[in-house]
């Protein structure tokens with residue numbers, strides 16, 4: 001008997017089935033009726049479906065797609081549509097959610113569709129791994145290179161922060177939620193001489209008062225029931241930077257203790273009798289104007305003067321609309337990479353709407369809007385209105401009439417003693433600023449010097465009070 005070479009097509013058939021079974025991409029082929037003719041092992045793994053449950057069955061019996069997401073295989077069959085590299089999420093028969101990046105092609109014979117093939121890479125696992133990594137790895141260290149923005153306002157802020165990074169002065173970072181305060185703080189640290197030493201961050205609002213004290217200054221064993229010998233953040237951050245987030249939520253008593261520690265550059269653990277020297281740079285944040293915080297008894301004036309050697313105002317996103325398109329594009333790029341997608345941008349009309357949106361959550365909100373949109377995208381390459389949350393669209397349409405928003409209404413009746421004090425304080429501040437500006441002929445640098453504030457801080461307040469530069 002001839003034991004020589006097998007027939008070429010027999011060999012090819014074996015090679016073919018071997019490959020189909022051993023490649024690490026999922027392959028699913030349906031005929032023109034939607035019946036599965038090939039369903040390889042990898043695909044079965046990705047979708048957690050036994051091969052025999054899928055083979056020879058019709059697509060529609062097997063998978064439940066959400067309304068937004070039609071099966072790309074069915075689209076290839078019915079419309080001859082090719083889709084490449086799109087992220088798909090669906091539930092298999094057992095209710096397990098599957099996320100894949102798929103490419104689907106119609107198969108033609110003599111110009112007629114005879115079936116469709118889908119090639120898939122599993123990202124369900126990949127995404128799990130990524131989010132696991134995100135949990136276990138230390139948080140990303142931000143540097144100035146990561147701060148995206150082209151507006152003069154953000155560029156000036158970066159410039160001021162960069163200059164401050166060369167010194168060891170304390171900095172008070174002022175900005176609304178989500179404007180990037182922590183990003184700036186990290187950038188300053190990692191560009192400073194202290195970069196190799198610790199950057200420790202403590203949110204002052206996250207802990208009850210009696211715990212904050214021990215955490216900041218440390219405790220000595222026996223100081224109170226259950227107290228152990230433990231260094232505080234000042235000791236732990238020695239040589240590096242201590243970032244105190246939401247400083248205004250510390251009680252005024254604790255602020256006084258903090259001030260003493262900073263002035264004396266020594267710290268004493270609770271219950272201890274001896275002091276320890278430390279060398280720590282302090283960066284603190286506050287989300288409202290410090291002058292207002294002082295007027296509202298949320299911030300001690302003396303601490304402000306000691307800490308706010310440099311005031312870094314991070315402007316809200318609505319005041320630097322030029323940054324909106326750049327940030328949108330930036331985050332589209334970030335999520336393309338993370339999700340394995342190829343979204344190229346956003347529909348022009350939507351972009352126009354978003355330029356008029358207030359962004360109360362600032363850059364963080366914008367980032368979430370992009371992430372949410374990318375999760376809804378199936379085949380499209382542009383983000384459009386249907387991918388954007390309704391409340392954003394509703395508010396985005398109401399453009400105009402917001403310039404005066406921040407300026408206190410002089411005619412309004414103060415509703416509390418606090419509000420009364422605040423408004424008289426503001427009025428006083430405003431008058432003083434106007435006077436100095438008039439005297440200096442609206443020379444910002446000189447006026448700021450006389451008022452004992454930075455140029456940026458003066459400009460911030462001029463904008464807030466609606467003071468126009470008059471010649």
Ligand SMILES: Nc1ncnc2c1ncn2[C@@H]1O[C@H](COP(=O)(O)OP(=O)(O)OP(=O)(O)O)[C@@H](O)[C@H]1O
Nearest residue numbers: 146147148149176177178179180181182183363364
């Ligand atoms: N200019 C920017 N470029 C790129 N990403 C930014 C920028 N500003 C902020 N972000 C991103 O927005 C998110 C919020 O930033 P961050 O945490 O620094 O803000 P925050 O001011 O500390 O907010 P909060 O007051 O809520 O603590 C982060 O994911 C950050 O990476």
Ligand SMILES: [Mg+2]
Nearest residue numbers: 178181182245
């Ligand atoms: Mg923060």
